[in-house]
Amino acid sequence: MNDIKKRLANLSPKQQEQVLEKLRQQQLIQTAKESQVIPVISREQVIPLSFAQQRLWFLEKMALSSNAYNMPLTLHLVGKLDYVALQKSLNQIIARHETLRTTFSEINGTPVQIIKPPFELELPKKDLSELTPSEATTKLQQLLQQENELSFNLEVDPPIRAGLFQLGTTEHILQITLHHIASDGWSLTVLPKELSAIYTAALEDQPSPLPPLPIQYADFAVWQKNYLQGQTLETQLSYWKQKLLDLPQLQLPTDHPRPPVQTFNGAGIPINIPAALTSKVKQLTQKQGTTLFMTLLAAFKVLLSRYSGQQSIPVGTPIANRNRSEIEGLIGFFVNSLVMYTDLGGDPSFTEVLNRVKQTALEAYSHQDIPFEKLVEELQPERALSQNPLFQVVFAVQQSEIFKPSFNLPNLEVGWYEGAGAQMTVRFDIELHLWPVGEEIKGFCAYNTDLFSAETISRMVSHYQNLLSAAVETPSGPISQLPLMTEPELDQILVEWNNTKTDYPTDKCIHQLFEEQVEKNPDAVAVVFEEQKLTYSQLNTKANQLAHYLQKLGVVPETLVGICVERSAEMVVGLLAILKAGGAYVPLDPAYPQERLEYMFADSQVSVLLTQEQLLAQLPQHQAQVVLLDKDWEKIATETPEKVESEVSPQNLAYVIYTSGSTGKPKGVLVEHKGLCNLATVQMQGFQVNSNSRVVQFASLSFDASISEIVIALGSGASLYMGSRDTLMPGVGMSQWLRNNKITHITIPPSALAVMPKEELPSLKTIVVAGEACPPELISQWSVGRQFVNAYGPTESTVCATMAECSPEC
Numbered sequence: 044m045n046d047i048k049k050r051l052a053n054l055s056p057k058q059q060e061q062v063l064e065k066l067r068q069q070q071l072i073q074t075a076k077e078s079q080v081i082p083v084i085s086r087e088q089v090i091p092l093s094f095a096q097q098r099l100w101f102l103e104k105m106a107l108s109s110n111a112y113n114m115p116l117t118l119h120l121v122g123k124l125d126y127v128a129l130q131k132s133l134n135q136i137i138a139r140h141e142t143l144r145t146t147f148s149e150i151n152g153t154p155v156q157i158i159k160p161p162f163e164l165e166l167p168k169k170d171l172s173e174l175t176p177s178e179a180t181t182k183l184q185q186l187l188q189q190e191n192e193l194s195f196n197l198e199v200d201p202p203i204r205a206g207l208f209q210l211g212t213t214e215h216i217l218q219i220t221l222h223h224i225a226s227d228g229w230s231l232t233v234l235p236k237e238l239s240a241i242y243t244a245a246l247e248d249q250p251s252p253l254p255p256l257p258i259q260y261a262d263f264a265v266w267q268k269n270y271l272q273g274q275t276l277e278t279q280l281s282y283w284k285q286k287l288l289d290l291p292q293l294q295l296p297t298d299h300p301r302p303p304v305q306t307f308n309g310a311g312i313p314i315n316i317p318a319a320l321t322s323k324v325k326q327l328t329q330k331q332g333t334t335l336f337m338t339l340l341a342a343f344k345v346l347l348s349r350y351s352g353q354q355s356i357p358v359g360t361p362i363a364n365r366n367r368s369e370i371e372g373l374i375g376f377f378v379n380s381l382v383m384y385t386d387l388g389g390d391p392s393f394t395e396v397l398n399r400v401k402q403t404a405l406e407a408y409s410h411q412d413i414p415f416e417k418l419v420e421e422l423q424p425e426r427a428l429s430q431n432p433l434f435q436v437v438f439a440v441q442q443s444e445i446f447k448p449s450f451n452l453p454n455l456e457v458g459w460y461e462g463a464g465a466q467m468t469v470r471f472d473i474e475l476h477l478w479p480v481g482e483e484i485k486g487f488c489a490y491n492t493d494l495f496s497a498e499t500i501s502r503m504v505s506h507y508q509n510l511l512s513a514a515v516e517t518p519s520g521p522i523s524q525l526p527l528m529t530e531p532e533l534d535q536i537l538v539e540w541n542n543t544k545t546d547y548p549t550d551k552c553i554h555q556l557f558e559e560q561v562e563k564n565p566d567a568v569a570v571v572f573e574e575q576k577l578t579y580s581q582l583n584t585k586a587n588q589l590a591h592y593l594q595k596l597g598v599v600p601e602t603l604v605g606i607c608v609e610r611s612a613e614m615v616v617g618l619l620a621i622l623k624a625g626g627a628y629v630p631l632d633p634a635y636p637q638e639r640l641e642y643m644f645a646d647s648q649v650s651v652l653l654t655q656e657q658l659l660a661q662l663p664q665h666q667a668q669v670v671l672l673d674k675d676w677e678k679i680a681t682e683t684p685e686k687v688e689s690e691v692s693p694q695n696l697a698y699v700i701y702t703s704g705s706t707g708k709p710k711g712v713l714v715e716h717k718g719l720c721n722l723a724t725v726q727m728q729g730f731q732v733n734s735n736s737r738v739v740q741f742a743s744l745s746f747d748a749s750i751s752e753i754v755i756a757l758g759s760g761a762s763l764y765m766g767s768r769d770t771l772m773p774g775v776g777m778s779q780w781l782r783n784n785k786i787t788h789i790t791i792p793p794s795a796l797a798v799m800p801k802e803e804l805p806s807l808k809t810i811v812v813a814g815e816a817c818p819p820e821l822i823s824q825w826s827v828g829r830q831f832v833n834a835y836g837p838t839e840s841t842v843c844a845t846m847a848e849c850s851p852e853c
Contacts (some may be wrong), residue, residue, distance in 0.1 A: 054236075056442055057546050058429050081258050081262050081263060081266040081367070081369055081370075082266065083258055083262050084261065085444060086261070087156050089150065090155055090156040090158070090261045090264065091153070091155060091156070091264055092147070092156060092264060092269065093260075093263065093264040093268075093376065093414070094188055094268075094414035094415075094416040094417045095377075095379070095414055095415070095416055096147075096154075096156075096264070096490075097154060097380070097416055098415075098416040098419075099112060099223060100154045100200055100224065100340055100798055103197050108848065109307060110191060110192050110193065110194050110307075110468060111190060111307035111468045111469075112222055112223035112470075113193075113194075113195070113221075113222060113223075113468070114220065114221045114223055114226055114227075115187075115190070115191055115218060115220045115222055116218070116219040116221070116231055117187065117216065117217070117218045117219075117460040118216070118218075118235075118457060118458070119214075119215075119216060119457070119459065120214070120215045120216070120217055120455050120456070120457060121213060121214050121215075121455065121456040122213055122451070122454050122455035122456055123213060123454040124213075124454075125245075125246055126166075126168065126207070127209070128245040128246050129166065129217070129242060130140070130166045131241075131245050132242040132245050133219075133238070134161070135241050135251055136234065136238060136241065136374075137161060137162070137164055137203065138161035139237070139251075139253070139256065140259070140260075140373065140374040140375075141158045141219075141259040141260060142202070142226070142259070142260045142373070142375045143201060143203045143374060143840070144158065144159040144161065144162060144201050145158050145159065145201070145202065145225060145260075145261075146197060146199060146201065146845050147197045147224070148197060151616065152474075154403075156261055156264070159201065159260060162201070163699055164201075164204075164205060164357040165204070165205075165499075166205050166207055167206050167207070167327065168206075168207045168208075168209060169206065169207070169208045169209065170209045171208055171210055172209050172211050179210055179593055180307055183216060186206075186208060187216075187218060190204070191468075191709050192326035193218070195222045199680060200222060201576075202224055202225035202226070203221050203222075204219070204220045205218065205219045206218050215768075216460055220431065220845075221234075221374075223376060224376055225260075225374065225375060225376060226374055226375065227363075227374060227375070227377055227378040227818045228361070228363075228374050229363050229365055230375060230376075233372060233373070233374050234374060235450045237253060237297075238450070238452070239450040239451055240252055240253055242452055242453070242626035243452070246454075247845040250630075254313070256372060256373065257369040258369050258370070258373075259373070259818040260373055260375035260376075261377070262368055263373070267414070269280070270412075270418065271412070271413065271414075275412070276417075278410075279413040280421055281411075282406065282410045282412065283382075283410060283418055283421075283422070284421070284422065286384060287357075287384060287422060287433070290357055290424065291357070292357075292435070293347060293351055293353065293356065293358075293434070293435055293436055294351050294352075294353065295347070295350055295435075295472065296350065296351075297494040298494065298496045298499050299493060299495075299496075300819060301429050301430065301493075301494060302429060302493055303428065303429055304428045304429060305428060305430055306491065307468040307469055307470060307491070308468070308469075308492045308493050309467040309468050309469030309489050309491055310489070310490060310492050310497060311487040311488065311489045311490070312487060312488045312490070312501050312504050313485075313486070314475075314477070314485065314486045314488060314504050314507070315484075315485050315486075315509070316477075316483060316484035316486075316508060317483060317484035317486075318481075320512055320515070321479075321482060321484050321518070322482070323481050323515040324338055324339070324515055326515075327397075327514075327515045327518060329550070331394065331397050331398075333397055333400075333401050334404075335440060335479070336360075336406055336440040337397065337400050337401050338406070339400075339438075339440055339477055339484075339511070340358070340360070340383065340400055340404070340438050340440075341396045341397045341400040341514075342380065342393075342507065342510055342511040342514055343358065343438050343507065343799070344356045344383075344385055344387060344400065345387065345393070345510060345514070346397065346503070346506060346507050346510055346527070347436065348387050348522075349506075349510075350503070352406070353386040354385070354386060354387045355385075355387075355388070356384070356385055356386075356387060357382055357383070357433065357434045358383045358432075358434060358436050358437070358438050359380045359382060359383070359433070359434035359436065359471070360380070360381050360383050360437065360438050360439055361378050361437070361439050362378070362379050362408075362411055363377065363378060364379040364411070364590070365377055368696050371691060378435075379406075379411060379414055379415055380415040381407040381411055381415075382407070382415075382418075382433050382434055383400070383403050383404060383407060383438070383520040384403065385399050385403045387399070387522065390521045390522065390523050391521070391522060392518065392519050392520060392521060392802055393514040393518040393519075393627040394518045394519055397518075398794050409584050415433075418433070419433060425703050428640065430472070431470070434471075435471055435472040436472055436473045436474075436475075437471045437474040437475070438474075438475050439474070439476050439477070440477045440478065440479075441476065441477075441478050442479075443479055458552050458700075467489060469489045470489050472490070472491050472494055472495075473488065473489070473490050473495070473500070473503075474488070474489040474490070475507075487589045488503070488504050492545075492559075501696050504526040504673065506528065509526060509527055509528065509529060510525050510526070510527055511623060513526050522810065533557070541649065542749075545724070546617060547720055547721050547725070548720050549693060549720075550675055550693065551693065551716075552622065552691055552692070552693055552697070552716040552720070553716050553720055553723065553754055553758070554586075554619055554622040554623050556720065556723060556757075556758040557579075557583070557619065557754075557757045557758060558686075558760070560757065560758065560760040561579045561580060561582075563721065563760060564734060564760050565578065565579050565580035565583075566578050566579070566580060567734060567760055568762045569581075569582040569757060569763070570582055570612045570762070570763050571762055571763070571765065571784075572610070572611055572612045572765040572766070573766070577612055577616075577636075579757075579760070582612075582615065582619070582757075583619075583684075584684040585616045585620075587620075587622055587623065587682075587683070587685065587687050588620075588681075588682040588684055589616060589617065589620035589624075589682070590619075590621075590623035590687040590689075591624075591682040591687060592620075592670070592678075592682050593620060593624040593626065593651060593670070594624050594625070594687070594689070596650075596651050596668055596670070597650065597651075598621070598624040598626040598650075598651060599624075599626070599689070599690070600623050600625040600626070600689065600690055600691045600695040601626075601627065601695060601696055602624075602625070602627070602647045602650060602691070603624040603626065603627055603629050603650065603696075603699060604621045604624075604627065604628055604629065604649060604650070604651045604653065605628075605629045605630075605631050605647070605649035605651070605652040605654075605667060606618060606621065606634055606651070606652075606654075606744070607630075607631035607632070607635075607652065607654045607658060607662065608653065608655050608658070608744075609633065609655060610740075610765055610766070611765070612765070613655070613672045613673070614765075615740075615753065615757075615763065615765075616670055616672070617653040618744075618753065619757075621653070622691075622716075623687040624687060624689060625695070627696035627697055627698050627699055627713075628697075628698045628699075629643070629649050629701075629711075630698070630745045630749075631644075631652075632743055632744065632745040633658050633661060633662075634743075637663055639709065640662065640663050641663040641664075642708065643701055643709065644663060644665040644780045646701075646711060647699060647711055649667045650667055650668065651666070651667055651668045651669075651670060652665065652668070652669050653670050654669060654670070654671060654672070655671060655672055656671050659671075692716070693715065693717070693720065694716070694717060695715060695716060696713055696715055697714055697716045697719050697750075698714055699711045699712065699713050700714070700746075700838055701745070701766070712747075712838040714747075714838075714841055717839035718840075719750065719754060721841070722751060722754070722841050722842055723751075723755055723758045726751060726755045726843070726846075727758055729846060730755060730788060730809050730811065730830070731808070731830065732755045732756065732759045732809075732810065733759055733760070733761065733762050734759065734761060735761070735787075736756070736759065736761035736762070736787045736788055736808075737761065737762050737764055737784060737785060737786050737787045737788070737806075738755060738756035738761050738763055738764065738786075738788040739752065739764050739766075739781070739786050739788065739790070740752045740753060740763050740765045740766075741771055741789060741791055742790065747838050747841075747842045748813055748814065748842065750796075750842065752790055752791065755788075761788075764784055766780060766785060773791075773796070774799070774800070775800050778799055778800050778802060778804070780806055781806075781807065782806070784805055785806040786804075786806060786807060787806055787809065788808065788809045788811075789807065789809075789810055789811070790811040790812075790813060790834075791810065791811070791812060791813075792813065792814040792815050793812045793816065793817040794814065796810070796812060796821055797818070801824065808830060809829060809830040809831075810825055810826075810829060810830070810831050810832070811834050811846075812831075812832070812833055813835060813843070817833050818825050821850045822849045822850075822851065826849055826850055826851050827851055831848065831849045831850070832847065832848055833846070833847045834846045
């Protein structure tokens, strides 16, 4: 140690800090606790669990972990294998490490370790050599998956299992499965090395060449409890309590809703940082006096900030916690987690982020002795069964030896079996693992498949590399300016995906789309209201007659014509007539309060009003010329049914609809024919509306969804089905009406759909929900076997701006 101090004294302050940090990260720096010897305790006393073991025991007891904490070690052995020597070697390792023969129990509610005497581990052998190679591979993957899914009963089972699969005379697969409560990543490097030494000796009938272990895990667990008390605990805790005060949760956008109870279903996406970029990363690292871990973490934090929109970014990182010589050779659960919490506020440069991450890391290493579980216990963050406390994203830079330790067995070629079909388990939302390999940096991004899709994580990994590349090129620029996307990605988003031009009748008005259907199918049913039916020809005739009548009253393009009628076929006649005459309709719902109707009359200054005799008494005073669609029809019917001529163009108004007025007085929104024709064309195609369709007219005429319903039906030759207010009251009656009339298309608010009875409606092909947020359970229930579209749009954008087709998996 004195030699190290002398050598440090010859370095510059910056170099000293670099070396010290590196020593800390590798856990080689001497701390005060190293002067204490971990004593060997009596095995007669009650042996507590370590802090880390306590959390896993809790998860196991609550049945929350499933097989998430299984740690498989799968080896591919080619050559002459001595089965007896292999089994003997495994049993010697079990005899050597008490953790591998420890079960767990509770005494008065307190969990304790029960160390069992050495035992003979079964090594079942499964012969697959009689199968064809493809059959053997398939069967092997099934067996490995079954083994991986098998949980440990920690109260009964030792935390180790093993199995041998024979693929041929000289080819075997050895799978050793450990439970995390008795092992960690470091342990998975200890076990193969000991297996190599003991197996080599066993072949020669020699005793194990390994020296006795100075202590066992139980000794460490007791010492840890005694060490973390008083001033030591207080010093460590006070730092973390201050550092993690008001720690936010990282809110990454997910592809799927977070399950109420955490799941561990995972997958991984590989990452490869090429040599050229790795070189620049290392150069920046050296220049800034940081470590490779810090530089890569800084870039990852910037990525998470950009994805989440948050400035305070907590990330967990594992630390081996093997900073004492006597525990380096133990198999056991030593690994600790540190919370790397950095504030990226103020749009700093990447260089400044590096400095902040460096400061965070140095402080964390200086206070690494407190177990993560003890930290959670003391901080008492808000807990949820759906996710981990304190952090949900993990970042680690490790040596490749941790993932694939190198070792040899006599007479055998030893490799890591790559074809393991076992599904990956993950314990966090996202885990980014990186390690240097030669001139490159390789790794993988593990993720929870119940939260993210593979496509999302692949894109995220790509964005990480893009951001890292930009950061090392312009480290002094603000992080907000670092590009995430490649040029092709930008082109796709800004150009390709925005190339949404589609052909639609730019030279036509909406009523002309209806007239085209009259020419094609004059005798097809256009409108159905209760017992009344109008064919396309009949509807066109009535609309033409009324349009001629309106023109004589002075209706020309841009004339606002009010329409205040009950649901009826006459409502559709009136609407079409206004449009044919060249005017724009203004819907006035007779159910509206007097005050609202008064305001709408006064504000719109409608010059003509279409209504019905029974509604006259409830209308406020106004100056409009009144046309009664019921009482005056005999006079209207004397008009010619011939086609109406007007100077209306696609640029003229089609309607004025008043918004709800939730932010003040209602405002009239003016919508032109061209937008309506565009909408009709897109929705007829998107909702697959054709001449055989039956479309419900559900919405009030005062809501713009009504015009969508009307135009997609009458613009495609379909039948528009109307009902009274009572008929269309969501519930059993409406459901029966939909069934009886074999309705194929409906647009409905989610709240109305939610009260519909859960029954089969075999004719219903398309459901469009709009006007409110749609709960996932409605999608799951109603999207099975049919098209389910979630639509949204402000009135100003002509009814609908976005449409998303949903499935039960959404």
